[in-house]
Amino acid sequence: MASLNTAKVVFLGLGLISGSLALALKRNGWVGKITAWGPRAPSLERGLALGVIDDFDLDLSQAIAGADVLVIGAPPISTGELLATLPRQLQALNATPIITDLASMKGWVIDQMPESYPRFVPGHPIAGSENSGVMAARADLFVGREAILTPDASTDPEAVKWVTAMWESVGSRVTVMSATDHDAALAASSHSPHMLAYALTMALANDPLNPMRHGGGALRDMTRIAASDPVMWRDVALTNKGSLIDALTAVEDQLSVLKALIASGDGEELERYFAICRSVRREHDRVLNPLDPSAGAQLTEDADKGRDLS
């Protein structure tokens, strides 16, 4: 196979994340051909017009022929459907490209592969947007962000090395962990927060006072991801069910704790609870705001600040 930046990369599905990766590879010196397959022409034509890809093909067998790397950039369930049939199709072509994917859950995706394919490296870049589609692709989407890979004992170490190098070339830091840990951690850090934003948005939509029109910066941020792609999040909810329900239950338990403190008027304990949250959140400010040079600065400022009227 060709060396890193001369490899032929074929994206199966072209949307926000896959399009951003294609753009990022090109901006970072990729000289190999970058093409895409998809079931319908419009988004591929848009990707071509935007310079995200060099070419596309609506025929899957033709698209994957000669590929060094297949990056599956479809919504989760479509990703699973592709993984279920790709090994057989590649066998027919006598080809063994590296395969990686971008789906937000890994256990379910991996389980869709009918047989072992050692050059499949399950992946998940921790980056996204409430906007969707290749029109929203951004070359800097992955800078400073984590990309998680979940290979197992049967995965070809060379393939892992290659996919690691690809993510590092677009500015990500790569973490390797088990698919099980990934799915539990991401259910808590990403999937359950999306469900909270949805639940909050629906509660506000059903309120006769229409409180959303009085929203400020807090509500802007707490509902931003409720505008995320419904198909993508339907798929996440269906395919990471157990971990997601556990993560939601953990948040519900905390809401019950807070409600009880509010109902009993326990100001001392509420202040203590909120202060713990403030310090936990600030400790993670640099991870959560990798591109913001001021992230974490408040920590120092605050330590030296008096409190007004409290």
Next chain:
Amino acid sequence: MASLNTAKVVFLGLGLISGSLALALKRNGWVGKITAWGPRAPSLERGLALGVIDDFDLDLSQAIAGADVLVIGAPPISTGELLATLPRQLQALNATPIITDLASMKGWVIDQMPESYPRFVPGHPIAGSENSGVMAARADLFVGREAILTPDASTDPEAVKWVTAMWESVGSRVTVMSATDHDAALAASSHSPHMLAYALTMALANDPLNPMRHGGGALRDMTRIAASDPVMWRDVALTNKGSLIDALTAVEDQLSVLKALIASGDGEELERYFAICRSVRREHDRVLNPLDPSAGAQLTEDADKGRDLS
């Protein structure tokens, strides 16, 4: 009393919101003296050094003497305590300045006044930050944001007009409503979202996988306000209890709906639910992002976009 921008304004308590209002008044042509009182010197000295105020006084009676307007910029419970004693102190000075406040709930604050003071105009600017203290004050904090006033039949209309003009001079749009409606709407649009951010942050902090270190943009936004001032939010939780518990219950009910859909694997209904949220959120994008010229743009783009692999 002096005309609008020559009035002497005295802030009682100087923090993020009151400091931002002082800065905003100065940036928008205020020539009257802007001073402050507070129980301790450090934040007042900082405000003076930053040019937020022209002067300060640690003695309340001296500070309020000669004021045209008193703006109470203390945390909610301290605001109530000041309102409980101010009318008597002003009577002793034979003075009737306009009084307004900035607290996030209005019913409780109004109830702290022992007698009617017609020139008190309860107010609440819908603006804030997870940072606190006068060091974090910003002159543009109120631009495009709503400022809600909750006068009642006994309030002096001239005082309402004056406070309205003050908020409009710093770029806000003013809405007048009843204190009861305000407290219910804000419980839903602001207070309950803060509790959700706190509950999510505590659930993550208690998770042995430490999922927050894998957070991306979604978690950044869903936990940003968990770094808010613990005293301020303790006070909100204690003083808007009933409405807040109702608003939290409405979100919990929606979480139960979502959990049931996830558990039963009802993909069709999940997608419908998420699509409703997407459109509700996008309809409010201009309200929630008043300074972002691209807010709401995705609506148009999306209508004309095909869907990838869904």
